[in-house]
Amino acid sequence: MRNMSDDHTHVQEFFTARAADWDSKFPGDGPAFAAAVAELGLREGDRVLDAGCGTGRALPPLRAAVGPSGVVLGADLTPAMLEAATRAGRGADAQLLLADVAALPLRAESLDAVFAAGLIAHLPHPAENLRELARTVRQGGMLALFHPIGRAALAARHGRQITPDDLRAEPNLRPLLAGSGWRMTSYVDEDDRFLVLATRES
Numbered sequence: 001m002r003n004m005s006d007d008h009t010h011v012q013e014f015f016t017a018r019a020a021d022w023d024s025k026f027p028g029d030g031p032a033f034a035a036a037v038a039e040l041g042l043r044e045g046d047r048v049l050d051a052g053c054g055t056g057r058a059l060p061p062l063r064a065a066v067g068p069s070g071v072v073l074g075a076d077l078t079p080a081m082l083e084a085a086t087r088a089g090r091g092a093d094a095q096l097l098l099a100d101v102a103a104l105p106l107r108a109e110s111l112d113a114v115f116a117a118g119l120i121a122h123l124p125h126p127a128e129n130l131r132e133l134a135r136t137v138r139q140g141g142m143l144a145l146f147h148p149i150g151r152a153a154l155a156a157r158h159g160r161q162i163t164p165d166d167l168r169a170e171p172n173l174r175p176l177l178a179g180s181g182w183r184m185t186s187y188v189d190e191d192d193r194f195l196v197l198a199t200r201e202s
């Protein structure tokens with residue numbers, strides 16, 4: 001069940017402290033974002049949400065994919081990340097929304113796709129939150145869960161090891177998605193990228 005009383009203070013503090021330097025920390029990620037967006041198969045005029053958009057690194061390739069007639073939204077609950085997105089000029093590519101993906105201010109089935117980079121590990125209720133993303137996407141629409149490096153490389157960067165209970169492990173993520181309105185169609189977890197694609201089920 002959606003919990004409207006979730007306290008996001010910790011997430012907001014964590015990302016507020018990192019917002020100003022976010023893009024300069026990993027300056028070479030652009031091509032990986034562009035390649036991941038390409039796999040969504042977006043078409044001219046499509047409507048797409050970048051969920052947990054942060055500084056908006058995915059927004060330029062998303063805009064390029066849907067063209068001027070498309071709709072690109074970027075939603076994030078950390079104001080400092082959206083402010084950094086605006087400073088970087090990404091407001092020209094998308095409408096930026098201060099919003100929690102647990103309760104999006106969007107109509108049901110109003111989107112063709114959702115792109116979410118680095119988001120899922122931060123969600124307090126992944127099943128409910130993925131269900132809310134599914135609510136906003138039309139039947140047959142797409143979801144991409146992306147990270148510019150794979151699970152093992154990310155864990156090593158944080159001085160950890162991956163464990164079997166990691167919700168992004170394929171045996172955990174497939175049923176999580178299936179129970180949230182999505183059918184996983186592709187799973188890639190390599191050193192230089194994590195990319196899961198799923199289709200909105202009826």
Ligand SMILES: C[S@@+](CC[C@H](N)C(=O)[O-])C[C@H]1O[C@@H](n2cnc3c(N)ncnc32)[C@H](O)[C@@H]1O
Binds near residue numbers: 051053054075122
């Ligand atoms: C690891 S950062 C990734 C940012 C961006 N997608 C990127 O790849 O550069 C995760 C982002 O998700 C946002 N976030 C975390 N939980 C969220 C939620 N429930 N709703 C909206 N945004 C959320 C954070 O504020 C943060 O900006």
